Amino acid sequence: MASDEKKILLVEDEKAIRDVVAAYLDHENYIVRGVGDGQSAVEEFEKHSFDLVILDLMLPKLSGERVCRAIRETSNVPIIMLTAKGEVEDRVIGLELGADDYLIKPFSPRELIARVRALLRRAHTETEPQLEVLDFGDLVIDISGHKVMVEGKEVDLTASEFKLLTTLARYPGRVYTRMELVEKVLGYDFEGYERTIDSHVKNLRAKLGDDPRNPRWLYTVHGVGYRFEAPQADDKAKAAKAKAE
Template structure:
């Protein structure tokens, strides 16, 4: 079975979809709390602790965008966004707000369960102690403490952003294709989700203060993917 009684907040205004998804998740032994509007979602989030949130983009009272933004002000809990919109730009709105993954309606409940399982597995793996610190001067990545420091100040990253940064930073100079990063960061290989990585990179650059026009760490390899570069440390002048 998939869980150790993990708690999931399911925010979906269509009751038939909410009930069907909840049934699939409960079959996997997840504890599901379902609500039908954005205001109720925030109230539940403030009252209870959840391991993952499934959040519809189009909601009454408060939109999914506003709910996601409010949650991200205080928490890095994994979020899967649901959207009925098919345009590429619409599909990545949630990612740019800090969601970790998205699904387009109509979707298979079995695929959603697989996404939930992958996100929770990744979040659990990242919480396990890993005695490793990547020190690049102004950028320090503390794997064991799950912390990122830029010029001495801690930067708050989502689970996906942290995984993306550590994947790239462990092998400076190596170029990763978008599909490689989808598999490593999201936990599965799914055609068409390359733009997911672009959104995570955009968010990551903004939080690190890394200008894509003059990058310090994250470089775009056009037509391929991304690479991380460790800045050259200034050479010490020898005493005359």
């Protein structure tokens, strides 16, 4: 499958694994830059432009968590985290730092390639041009431009967060189960999926400034999942009046 020469930063300290993964990516016509420690990863990312990062969690010199945090300070490039840790809490921490996906070692290189394709497709494919802009007053979602504005200021979202928000916002009032959101946002199911969606919602709320105790847009439906609510016209008018005053 052609990759349109997408550039991938592969960060893995075990040379045998790095070589195998790089070979699979190269076979798919991706341009791969492989490094073996966290410090080199940050330096490479600062010097070059990448379309996706495959990031090991346990690295010398600089941990995968710190590398992920450093990348997220300047970029929303899709990140797949590789980890030998199987505990759900460890995976959740990676997602809360801004990773879009994770794989637990040992993993199948073919599964990794499938997830790379899925993330790149979500990040770069145009979606439903007939609904290019969703305008909810203080929240504006420019789908074709892949931009989100809150009170006139642009908010940086990861590919997964943007997909999650647009999935919910297209149908205000509709309740999505966590399983439905996994299928629509992540494209596949895996162990711990409910915590995965919860982590993405938590990150999204923080970036939108949407307090879960008094939500404006994202509502939790306990025991089920989540729904998006568009502010009513009178609520918009009250907000506009309050700003004017």
